[in-house]
Amino acid sequence: MPTASPTTTDEAPRPAAPPPSPGVWAPLRPLVLRLHFYAGVFVAPFLLIAAATGFLYAGAFQVEKWVYAHELTVPAGASAIPVSEQVAAARTAYPEGTVAAVRPAPESDATTRVLLSGVKGVAATHTLAVFVDPYTGEVRGALEQYGSSGALPLRTWIDEFHRDLHLGETGRLYSEFAASWLWVIAGGGLVLWFSRRRALRRVRGTTGRRRTLGLHGTVGAWAAAGFLFLSATGLTWSTYAGAHIDELRTSLGQSTPSVAATAGGDHAGHGASAAAGSAEHGVGLDRVLAAARAEGLGDPVEIVPPADETSAYVVRQIQRSWPEKQDAVAVDPTTGEVTDVVRFDDYPVLAKLTRWGIDLHTGVLFGVVNQLLLMALASSLVLLIGWGYLMWWRRGRGGAFGRPIPRGAWQQVSPRLLVPLAAGIAVLGYFVPLLGIPLAGFLAVDAALGEIAHRRGRAGRTGATGTTETTETTEPKETPVATEAKETAET
Numbered sequence: 001m002p003t004a005s006p007t008t009t010d011e012a013p014r015p016a017a018p019p020p021s022p023g024v025w026a027p028l029r030p031l032v033l034r035l036h037f038y039a040g041v042f043v044a045p046f047l048l049i050a051a052a053t054g055f056l057y058a059g060a061f062q063v064e065k066w067v068y069a070h071e072l073t074v075p076a077g078a079s080a081i082p083v084s085e086q087v088a089a090a091r092t093a094y095p096e097g098t099v100a101a102v103r104p105a106p107e108s109d110a111t112t113r114v115l116l117s118g119v120k121g122v123a124a125t126h127t128l129a130v131f132v133d134p135y136t137g138e139v140r141g142a143l144e145q146y147g148s149s150g151a152l153p154l155r156t157w158i159d160e161f162h163r164d165l166h167l168g169e170t171g172r173l174y175s176e177f178a179a180s181w182l183w184v185i186a187g188g189g190l191v192l193w194f195s196r197r198r199a200l201r202r203v204r205g206t207t208g209r210r211r212t213l214g215l216h217g218t219v220g221a222w223a224a225a226g227f228l229f230l231s232a233t234g235l236t237w238s239t240y241a242g243a244h245i246d247e248l249r250t251s252l253g254q255s256t257p258s259v260a261a262t263a264g265g266d267h268a269g270h271g272a273s274a275a276a277g278s279a280e281h282g283v284g285l286d287r288v289l290a291a292a293r294a295e296g297l298g299d300p301v302e303i304v305p306p307a308d309e310t311s312a313y314v315v316r317q318i319q320r321s322w323p324e325k326q327d328a329v330a331v332d333p334t335t336g337e338v339t340d341v342v343r344f345d346d347y348p349v350l351a352k353l354t355r356w357g358i359d360l361h362t363g364v365l366f367g368v369v370n371q372l373l374l375m376a377l378a379s380s381l382v383l384l385i386g387w388g389y390l391m392w393w394r395r396g397r398g399g400a401f402g403r404p405i406p407r408g409a410w411q412q413v414s415p416r417l418l419v420p421l422a423a424g425i426a427v428l429g430y431f432v433p434l435l436g437i438p439l440a441g442f443l444a445v446d447a448a449l450g451e452i453a454h455r456r457g458r459a460g461r462t463g464a465t466g467t468t469e470t471t472e473t474t475e476p477k478e479t480p481v482a483t484e485a486k487e488t489a490e491t
Contacts, residue, residue: 028413029195036188038442039181041392044385046178047185051385053162054230055378058363058371060155068152071143076108077135083112083303084285089137090114090130091279099279099305100127103150103318104289105134106300114279115145126156149320149364172239173434179234180241180435186220186227193217209394216387223380230377233361236354241432254350259330259340263312279305281313282333288313291331291338298325306333312340320364324355 065072080086083104091099097119105112112134115127122128122144129145129152132138146156164171196217206214235241249255279285285303292301292315304314312330319325326344331337347355359365363374413421429436 028417029192031413032188032191036185036192037392038446039185039188040385040388042442043178043181043185044388046174047182047381048385049165050162050175050178051378051381053158055375055382057155057158057162058374058378060158061363061371062368064152064155067154068143071131071141071152072111073109074111074133074135074140080105080134081137082286083289084280085137086112086132086134087114087279087285089139090116090132093139094119094128094130094142096120097122097128101305102279102285102303104299104301104303110134111140113145113150148318149362150318169239175234176238176241177434177438179231179238180432181438182234183228183231184435186224186231189217189220190224193221209391212387212391212394216384216391219380219387220384223377223384226373226377227381229357230361233357235432236358240434244431249350249354252350254348256351256354257342257347259314259316259328259342261307261311261314261330263306263310263330263332263334263339281306283331283336287336288315288331288333291315291336292329295327295329295338295341297327297329300325317344320359320362321367322365324359324365326355 083102086104087099087102091114094116097116099114100117101115103113103115111131114130114132116122116130117127119128123146126144126146128142129150130142131140133140143152144156145152146159151159160166163175165174167174236245246255285305289301289303292303297315297317300318301315302318304316306313312332314328314330316328317325324344326347328342329338330340332339344352356365360370363371366373425439426436429439
């Protein structure tokens, strides 16, 4: 009769292996998740406005050509009359104000723009653009214009809505706030997406909140680079962060150069003022334009008359599409000689990057393709915001809206990582105050709410009945590191 062989030491059950070390990222990921969650919830309304108005602005370039076709275009003729005669025709029709600049027709079927400042009813930061047929001198109309891109009323209205909600300098804080946080939300989402297991990223074959999460992450991952770019370039001309960026560029010797606007001046000048003098001061517009052409300044160009008796004409190229044309010259009004030249090729690297970044952000660098890409980015941002709020809704228990991410994530981050991270955030908050100040406020409120919840929990545990417990008291018990597993189980 066979007997069971005795169990050897090798066959004895082995003790369970210790769990693998979570590493540096494990405690940090819930912290990024919590920041991404709360930033998305509170910043999303501002981003939604920026995305919607940005979409409209990108499309406004093509709509503008159609709406103002009468003012912008003319039948091509055999030869154009002198620019001075075109300006004279504009001044006859619109004698009010002074000539701020002249933009000769850049194409055979385009009109010349004579820009007038100081016109009654026109904003101080705008000019009245008078459109003149370069072949006949016929004035085809006048429209208010804004900015170096020559935005007309439709695009100007959308641009100002996108930039400041038509609230002036105070309203610009909204757009800077959105730009300051967009890169944080996009970068955090990108880190969270690629740190998830590949199986959890799938969209096909999933339903409910899992599918929404997959769509949100997939679209966000593809669009993140565009969002980071829009955030960085948007901050370059914001109120506070933009000022710090300008200071940094100046300290590095990377400021955008400009021609000396004084007659016979040198490079120490700061450029010509846009305030207009007489358009026919000294040698006149035709000779000044000829001098600029001799220096290689092709269309499109803008001629700025001297601001006073000691100033020079400034002729500068204004093409913002690729390849950029940004050369400029100063012309002595008494002799018609070029006194200063600045070439775009000689711009410092950061000055070139800033120019390209702004033009790409505004949709002019690559024309229609650029505008379509911006519209696609704006649309994806709207979708991401909608999916984000939908996921927030589906996090609720029993119909409760928006169950938050548990607190306490930062407590599990190693001090060796937390201290330099906090220092980096403090420095970043200084340079980008509309990121740093709200973030500090969020941390303070979050810490206060956590302390209140902790005290309520202690009171509930030591109460007379011993059964008092609120929703707040349950949150600290759910550790942030366990959030990932619960998220997967819920989906």
